[in-house]
């Protein structure tokens with residue numbers, strides 16, 4: 001990835017918004033209008049788009065890499081459990097996880113808010129959500145971490161091989177958790193999800209694939225959402241002051257932080273038949289990468305897109321995608337991010353970044369290597 005992806009997106013959007021990247025053999029789309037069209041129209045296939053990503057072996061069929069009618073069948077049982085209202089009922093459980101981690105950060109002058117806060121937060125939320133036994137949590141975090149390379153289209157062969165092995169190990173672990181009766185956590189959805197899947201006639205294998213997807217699709221994006229959001233806030237003292245003086249802005253603040261620094265900057269699709277976009281013909285099954293992060297900075301939709309404006313309204317960002325594959329975890333990710341930011345600002349009234357920030361070279365997630373901060 002270029003050092004400054006936003007400058008690169010701007011150049012592409014202004015000069016060649018439907019760009020054929022010859023060495024990658026892929027189309028890159030950077031205009032809001034085009035990205036939305038690809039994600040919401042019926043001409044593009046997610047199944048084809050995911051299959052065309054560089055990978056030795058195909059991923060098992062899940063809602064992420066399927067089209068109608070499979071997609072609705074695979075998503076519907078989980079959609080009930082992850083619906084906004086169902087997630088809001090888990091607010092106390094999420095707050096309890098945040099409140100358990102924040103005190104662990106006490107009494108240190110310097111902290112890494114990614115490694116010591118956002119990552120443990122993401123893995124504990126997912127572990128509780130998926131009823132991972134307490135004595136398995138460390139292993140779960142390691143496997144979630146390794147399996148996440150499955151998300152990154154730029155991951156090298158070694159990382160991908162390790163990611164596939166980790167995904168297999170996660171799958172085997174979930175098969176055991178499902179069969180082991182035990183008291184479930186306050187946040188836990190494992191039994192409810194299992195019941196919904198049985199009722200909808202999904203096979204056991206399909207449930208295990210779904211659980212894997214929840215970990216792989218959730219862990220890195222959630223950790224990086226929280227860290228990217230805190231980094232963007234700390235880089236803008238004026239906006240930080242606005243939020244500190246009016247915490248009721250947290251809802252629109254999180255939307256703006258999602259827009260500003262989306263942790264999942266791309267989605268992959270391919271057209272079923274030849275289509276014309278922006279005066280270019282895209283052939284059937286040719287890989288198309290839509291840059292959600294570029295669309296989120298398109299000045300034709302967002303005035304002064306490079307400016308962080310926590311009160312921005314409307315804010316129709318595409319950080320969670322759009323259309324049928326709109327992020328299933330969005331209500332949960334929003335809730336966790338809101339609670340996390342409020343808790344950190346409350347606990348540390350004098351927070352500032354300690355040193356230059358370095359971004360990881362991966363495409364997905366867009367994330368920092370660390371978020372070093374001074375607390376006093």
Ligand code: HEM
Nearest residue numbers: 063064217218221222225264267320321325327328329333
């Ligand atoms: C609680 C954590 C999360 C979980 C469990 C989760 C889960 C999922 C799942 C299962 C899908 C596939 C939905 C489908 O194809 O029908 C999905 C899609 C997506 N998620 Fe999330 N997600 C989480 C957090 C995030 C975060 C923080 C972001 C970034 C802001 C994000 C961005 C996306 C995007 C862009 C898609 C669409 C992919 C596409 O259209 O190809 N997710 N998520």
